[in-house]
Amino acid sequence: xxxxxxxxxxxxxxxxxxxxxxxxxxxxxxxxxxxxxxxxxxxxxxxxxxxxxxxxxxxxxxxxxxxxxxxxxxxxxxxxxxxxxxxxxxxxxxxxxxxxxxxxxxxxxxxxxxxxxxxxxxxxxxxxxxxxxxxxxxxxxxxxxxxxxxxxxxxxxxxxxxxxxxxxxxxxxxxxxxxxxxxxxxxxxxxxxxxxxxxxxxxxxxxxxxxxxxxxxxxxxxxxxxxxxxxxxxxxxxxx
Amino acid sequence: xxxxxxxxxxxxxxxxxxxxxxxxxxxxxxxxxxxxxxxxxxxxxxxxxxxxxxxxxxxxxxxxxxxxxxxxxxxxxxxxxxxxxxxxxxxxxxxxxxxxxxxxxxxxxxxxxxxxxxxxxxxxxxxxxxxxxxxxxxxxxxxxxxxxxxxxxxxxxxxxxxxxxxxxxxxxxxxxxxxxxxxxxxxxxxxxxxxxxxxxxxxxxxxxxxxxxxxxxxxxxxxxxxxxxxxxxxxxxxxx
Numbered sequence: 001x002x003x004x005x006x007x008x009x010x011x012x013x014x015x016x017x018x019x020x021x022x023x024x025x026x027x028x029x030x031x032x033x034x035x036x037x038x039x040x041x042x043x044x045x046x047x048x049x050x051x052x053x054x055x056x057x058x059x060x061x062x063x064x065x066x067x068x069x070x071x072x073x074x075x076x077x078x079x080x081x082x083x084x085x086x087x088x089x090x091x092x093x094x095x096x097x098x099x100x101x102x103x104x105x106x107x108x109x110x111x112x113x114x115x116x117x118x119x120x121x122x123x124x125x126x127x128x129x130x131x132x133x134x135x136x137x138x139x140x141x142x143x144x145x146x147x148x149x150x151x152x153x154x155x156x157x158x159x160x161x162x163x164x165x166x167x168x169x170x171x172x173x174x175x176x177x178x179x180x181x182x183x184x185x186x187x188x189x190x191x192x193x194x195x196x197x198x199x200x201x202x203x204x205x206x207x208x209x210x211x212x213x214x215x216x217x218x219x220x221x222x223x224x225x226x227x228x229x230x231x232x233x234x235x236x237x238x239x240x
Numbered sequence: 241x242x243x244x245x246x247x248x249x250x251x252x253x254x255x256x257x258x259x260x261x262x263x264x265x266x267x268x269x270x271x272x273x274x275x276x277x278x279x280x281x282x283x284x285x286x287x288x289x290x291x292x293x294x295x296x297x298x299x300x301x302x303x304x305x306x307x308x309x310x311x312x313x314x315x316x317x318x319x320x321x322x323x324x325x326x327x328x329x330x331x332x333x334x335x336x337x338x339x340x341x342x343x344x345x346x347x348x349x350x351x352x353x354x355x356x357x358x359x360x361x362x363x364x365x366x367x368x369x370x371x372x373x374x375x376x377x378x379x380x381x382x383x384x385x386x387x388x389x390x391x392x393x394x395x396x397x398x399x400x401x402x403x404x405x406x407x408x409x410x411x412x413x414x415x416x417x418x419x420x421x422x423x424x425x426x427x428x429x430x431x432x433x434x435x436x437x438x439x440x441x442x443x444x445x446x447x448x449x450x451x452x453x454x455x456x457x458x459x460x461x462x463x464x465x466x467x468x469x470x471x472x473x474x475x476x477x478x479x480x
Contacts, residue, residue: 097313105344
């Protein structure tokens with residue numbers, strides 16, 4: 001029994017874990033849990049993750065959910081993972097943990113709310129909602145500014161001024177990549193003023209390619225599909 | 241330069257850190273940051289925590305914010321802290337990390353939203369909001385049920401069936417304790433159906449007393465003050 005990853009390519013934290021494993025040459029079996037078909041609500045999946053969310057892992061007999069806990073577990077459990085991903089040094093690790101904790105109620109909450117209510121809602125049986133999208137965008141914009149001013153100071157290549165990425169870089173960048181699916185005008189409005197963020201995304205991409213782009217292919221496909229249907233969202237877009 | 245804790249007694253994660261340090265005999269200097277007076281927005285406090293929230297710590301020259309990151313840092317940095325608080329074992333630690341990660345967007349988000357919009361809003365210059373309180377209560381109730389069914393199985397004394405508490409027990413119980421400030425009828429409606437949660441709170445209290453009760457005294461004082469003004473919130477209460 002090796003490592004099984006239960007993931008869905010439109011889930012940001014699923015992509016972070018896939019890229020992490022591929023970049024670090026950790027062997028795994030990928031099990032797709034199609035959220036759009038409700039597969040996360042099946043009794044079989046409840047046995048894997050009782051929270052009925054992706055990602056989750058089963059490593060031998062050990063089950064785990066929550067992407068940050070999974071990333072730190074994998075970084076510690078697999079000896080081939082270089083230290084920079086999740087440093088053993090107490091102080092460096094604590095700073096990375098703080099960024100990951102902050103992420104939950106800030107960048108993640110803002111980006112996810114914006115992406116869902118501006119664009120993705122119909123895929124999951126929800127309604128678009130311009131007010132919720134605006135609130136998400138506000139939190140997203142302030143989160144991006146915080147990242148730039150606190151953790152990408154000067155010409156820092158990665159968070160905390162590091163020369164190589166950590167699991168926090170991967171988790172946060174995969175979150176921001178979700179904006180690929182929104183209308184180009186929205187993305188430009190949000191990312192345009194954040195030059196350091198754009199450069200940081202490129203740095204993480206370059207460090208983890210070809211895996212980064214390969215794992216994001218499904219997201220780019222959704223973007224193409226949504227663009228071909230863009231007339232149906234034009235009404236909402238004009239209000240944002 | 242020893243350990244300084246920047247805290248506010250009405251902040252659940254501040255209380256968790258205070259109880260943790262006192263129970264584990266970690267010496268510290270307590271610096272109160274009065275949120276009701278806006279002290280977290282002062283330029284001086286921005287130097288301590290640029291996110292302008294409590295809690296934060298300065299340990300020697302090392303600054304850190306985010307309560308979970310602080311608790312895991314303290315558990316690792318201070319050799320006198322017993323292993324059960326944050327086990328060195330990779331699998332046990334990963335399970336505790338998963339609970340702490342889950343906490344952010346579930347129990348914490350639900351309990352905080354309910355407590356603020358049902359009761360505490362005026363203390364922070366906000367308005368009570370019965371719709372927001374209801375949404376918070378819904379998430380809070382489902383979170384409490386999840387905790388009982390997944391992590392307090394059988395006659396488990398602490399989360400994950402442990403015989404001694406971890407930093408996750410302390411963080412989550414301090415969150416639930418925030419309900420002390422809401423109207424008794426609300427608290428009874430929320431905690432009444434969750435017998436295991438009530439017993440678990442008692443277990444954490446008993447393990448960490450007298451520190452638990454001492455740290456919560458300020459919360460009980462606020463409760464008394466609010467009860468004496470209860471006529472002003474009766475309108476809202478009747479709608480919930």
